[in-house]
Amino acid sequence: MSSKLILHVDENHPLLVKGLKDFGFKNHLAYTTSLESILEDLQNYYGVVIRSRFPIDKNFIDHGPNLKFIARVGAGLENIDTVYADSKNISLIAAPEGNRNAVGEHTLGMLLSLMNKLRQAHLNIQEGLWLREKHRGWELEGKTVGIIGYGNTGKSFAKKLKGFDVEVLCHDLKAKVGDENATQVPLEEIQDRAQILSLHIPQTKETNAMIDKQFIERMKNSFWFLNSARGKAVVTSDLVEGLISEKILAAGLDVLEFESASFHSIFDAENRSKTLDYLLTSDRVLLSPHVAGWTYESHIKLAQTILDKIISLEKKEN
Numbered sequence: 001m002s003s004k005l006i007l008h009v010d011e012n013h014p015l016l017v018k019g020l021k022d023f024g025f026k027n028h029l030a031y032t033t034s035l036e037s038i039l040e041d042l043q044n045y046y047g048v049v050i051r052s053r054f055p056i057d058k059n060f061i062d063h064g065p066n067l068k069f070i071a072r073v074g075a076g077l078e079n080i081d082t083v084y085a086d087s088k089n090i091s092l093i094a095a096p097e098g099n100r101n102a103v104g105e106h107t108l109g110m111l112l113s114l115m116n117k118l119r120q121a122h123l124n125i126q127e128g129l130w131l132r133e134k135h136r137g138w139e140l141e142g143k144t145v146g147i148i149g150y151g152n153t154g155k156s157f158a159k160k161l162k163g164f165d166v167e168v169l170c171h172d173l174k175a176k177v178g179d180e181n182a183t184q185v186p187l188e189e190i191q192d193r194a195q196i197l198s199l200h201i202p203q204t205k206e207t208n209a210m211i212d213k214q215f216i217e218r219m220k221n222s223f224w225f226l227n228s229a230r231g232k233a234v235v236t237s238d239l240v241e242g243l244i245s246e247k248i249l250a251a252g253l254d255v256l257e258f259e260s261a262s263f264h265s266i267f268d269a270e271n272r273s274k275t276l277d278y279l280l281t282s283d284r285v286l287l288s289p290h291v292a293g294w295t296y297e298s299h300i301k302l303a304q305t306i307l308d309k310i311i312s313l314e315k316k317e318n
Contacts, residue, residue, distance in 0.1 A: 004046035009038065010053050012073050013303035023311055039063040049073065049306065056080040061088055068317070069093055071310060073302050075100075075152065075293065076230065078203040093309045096152040098302035099293030104156030106292035107198055107228045110252030113286055114224055115140060120283045141165045146194030148210075149229060150177045150184065153293075154200035158182040169194060173206075191215075196224045203230040213238040216247055224249050228292040231255040236275045243284060250284040254292040 003026045008017065011031045020027055028045070030038055035054050042064040049071045050056065056070060058081055067090050070080060075096035085092055113119060116137035124131055143166050147154045150170040158168050158181035169190050170182035178184030190197070197219070201207045211225075212235040225248050227234055236257045242248035258266040258276055266276065279285050293302075 005044055006047045006049060007038070007042070007045040008049045009033070010049070010051035010073065012049070012051070012306075013299050015300065016049070016073070016303035016307050019304075019307040020310065023314070035060075042067075047071065047310065052079055054079075056085070058084050061085055061090065069310065069313060071306050073098075073306050076202050078230070091313055093306060093313070095302045095305035095309070098305040099295070099298035100152035100156040101301075102295040102298040103153040103200075103228050103292045104160045106254065106288070107153075107157045107226050107252070108160045110226055110228075110254070110286055110288070111196065111198075111224060112140065114250040114252050114284075119286055123283075143167075143195045144169065144193050145196040145198065146171070146190035147182060147198050147200060148172075148187070148190065149199060149201035150174075150182060151200065151202075153228065154198075155179065155181065157198060157200065191218045192220050194219070194223060195221050196226070198226040199229040199233055201229050201233055203232055207233045209233070209235050211235065211239065213241065216242040219247065222247055222249050225251045227252070228254040231257040231259050236273070236279070240275045240278045243278075243282060250286070251279075252286045253279065254288045255290050256287075259290065 003024060005026045005028055006020055008027060008029050009031065017027050017029070039060065042060070043066060045064060045067060047069040048056070048064070048067060051073050056079060061067070061081065061084055067088070069091040070085060071093035072080065073095060075094060077092055077094055080092065082092055117135045121135040124135070141164060145161060145166050145168045147158055147168065147170040150158075150172040154170060154172070158170065161168055162181055168182040169185045170178055171185060171187045171190050176184070199211070201210070207230070210233045216238060225239070234257060239248065239251060243251060256266050256276070256279070258273065279287060
């Protein structure tokens with residue numbers, strides 16, 4: 001095949017660049033190149049590989065009239081104007097399979113840490129305090145877990161729970177996605193029965209601010225809350241109210257409403273929200289910096305998945 005130029009705007013595992021080269025593509029690595037400079041030359045590229053450095057909007061797409069694909073090395077496509085890309089017959093490629101296991105394991109790790117108060121215990125011991133009763137935890141056995149969003153990561157989390165004696169319920173917009181690891185139910189049933197709630201939803205207009213005061217109040221049981229999906233699915237001020245009232249027993253958050261569009265930081269804003277300060281200081285909150293799917297293994301899996309999909313697409317085109 002004739003060499004076609006692929007633009008890489010974020011650094012990924014080297015196997016992706018090598019695999020594309022071996023297949024016959026030419027790679028241009030523009031990890032630090034400004035968006036303005038990239039737009040000037042975008043008409044020369046056959047495809048773009050990105051993580052989250054900047055949004056791919058209508059203006060970006062219009063500068064790339066010869067683009068055949070946009071590949072995001074990750075799960076979500078919310079930073080891409082997918083409707084406009086589709087209208088230009090640009091194929092969109094993502095890799096939700098690549099980090100689903102990592103997210104499932106991370107979510108389970110957060111849940112067990114919260115239920116057993118491991119963070120508080122560690123910090124207290126560092127301070128010279130040996131407080132056994134204060135750090136009495138809860139067992140997962142016998143609990144009902146509700147999973148909202150039953151795609152790749154939701155299914156992975158449910159599979160990880162299989163070794164525990166728990167009941168797992170799932171809710172998804174798609175019908176008949178339940179399996180041997182989770183029973184699909186209406187959202188209201190999860191709100192009626194769940195004692196643990198985990199989000200595994202994409203960022204869409206429908207999911208933005210989904211977990212708000214009304215949703216939290218509708219939950220029948222006090223519950224542990226986990227979010228390894230997208231921060232904007234949660235109204236943080238309402239989450240904090242739920243923690244203060246103890247309707248939410250504890251929260252494990254890998255993602256936050258305050259993250260930048262590129263997911264790089266929560267500390268860029270000049271006027272930091274008081275709700276963020278609460279999350280940073282509460283002993284019933286466990287935070288991680290959007291790394292649930294960010295393991296050494298997933299680094300390889302994500303790149304391999306994208307490589308396989310680009311090659312598969314190219315073979316179909318020829």
